[in-house]
Amino acid sequence: MNKLDETIQFSVSKGLMWLCKNQNQDGSFGDLYPITTTALALLAFEKHAQKQCILPLNPNYTFFNSVDKAFMYILENVKVDGDKIYFEDYGNTNMPTGCVLAALAASGCEDYLIAYNEYLPINGYTFNQLKQEIINYLTSSQNDDGGWGESTDPYNSCSSNVITGYVVLGLLMEKWHGSCLSKPIFNKLENWIEYIQNDNGGAGNYSPTDGVNVLNTGFLIEEMYFLNYPSSNNNLKWAKQYIADNWCMPCGYCKTGWNNHPVANYEATFAVTLGLSLYDVEYLKTSNSVCIYWYRDITRILLSQQSQDGSWPASKVNFEQSDPVLSSVWAMLTLEYIVACEI
Incomplete structure (x- = not known):
């Protein structure tokens, strides 16, 4: 491990300790999107483990x-609908469900037996069984255009590249662990990728011209x-x-960018x-041939x-980042993925 890796690991450990101290009494993290934030926090702990x-x-x-x-x-x-399982954050089902799938897949505990509460509808399931029924739900909730919206509710079903990015995060982790995903998921997603990329190379959110920025383009590459x-x-x-x-x-x-003083997105x-x-990717090159060592x-x-207590500050970049817990989880995951890619 080089010195930069050591510095990053120390930063992440400090952040995770802060996260533990600020875990809600019911076991969740954050205030805005408890299922999504808790699942992403689990992913950060799992990368550390x-x-x-x-x-x-x-x-x-x-x-x-x-x-x-x-x-x-x-x-x-958990929410159960026949052979489909999903999770919900105030009406949003696809993003939290995708993030939960990512946390389950990254845990490495496929045969873990769920026995927290005998009255749970999934009591006695293994993580593997749970993941399959989550995939059943995400397969059914994918839109015809290949993306995913907030939910299957007609008023909230419009595909979003950000939400699609989080769903694909879960599917990607499950794909790495040998799960056989249905072919229509791949075919429909390819249509979405072709649609959402702007002529300038970047990606929008709801359309190729809506909110084109590096965030949406990062999810496009994923x-x-x-x-x-x-x-x-x-x-x-x-x-x-782009x-x-x-x-x-x-x-x-x-x-369109990612950084602002004093707080980044x-x-x-x-x-x-x-x-x-x-x-x-080790470096990016601009149209003017300037090399950027992005990591x-x-x-x-x-x-x-990073603050002295191990957290990252809340931001006014968007509503989601008004929660310092969610901002901190994103920051920790960023650093963990930088270390993991070993560029």
């Missing part, structure tokens, strides 16, 4: 108690990786070019790092913006 070569639900893991309570909270809020796009793919190259050309732009409403750092690390820039900014 993986680095320590221990399973997160092993009682000897440093943060076992927090992980156990978090899983209990999520599983006690979606391309899920579909096995090769590094030589022209659409992928254009997406990376991120490079907008690297120094500010973040915020109608802004931590969701954007996560999405960009996720996409670029999957393809082992160094993000690492420097995140380390400098």
Whole structure:
């Protein structure tokens, strides 16, 4: 482990300790989107446990108690619809369900037996069985255009690239663990990728011209990786070019970049790092042939913006980042993915 990795690991450990101290009494994390935030927090703990070569639900893991309570909270809020299982954050079902799938898949505990509460409809399930019924739900909730909206409710079903990115995060983690996903998911998602990419290479959110920025483009690259796009793919190259050309732009409403003084868009750092690390991208090159060592820039900014208590500050970049817990989880996941890609 080099010195930068050590610094990042120390930062993440400090952040996870802060997270444990600020876990809600019911086992959840955060205030805005408790299921989504708790699932992403679990993913951060799991990445840390993986680095320590221990399973997160092993009682000897440093943060076992927090992980156990978090899983209990999520599983006690399960929704069952026949052979489909989903989770809900105030009407939003696809994003939390995708994030829960990611947390379950990344746990490495496929045969873990759910026995928190004998009255739970999933009592006696293994994580593997639970994941399959979650996939059943996500398969049924995918829109005809290939993306996912907030839910299957007609008023909230319009596909969003951000929500699609979180659903694909769960599906990607499950794909890595050998799950056989249905072919229609891949075919429909390819249609979405072709639709949502703007002529400038970037990606929008609800349409190719809506909210085009590096955050949406990071999720676009993740979606391309899920579909096995090769590094030589022209659409992928254009997406990376867009991120490079907008690297120094500010973040915020109608802004295209990822960083603002004094607080960055931590969701954007996560999405960009996720996409670029999957393809082992070492540097980006602007249209003017300027090389950008993206992971160094993000690492420097995140380390400098971490508070003394281990958290990252809330931001006015968007509503979601008004919750310092969610901002902190995004920042920690960003740093963990930077270390994991070992560029």
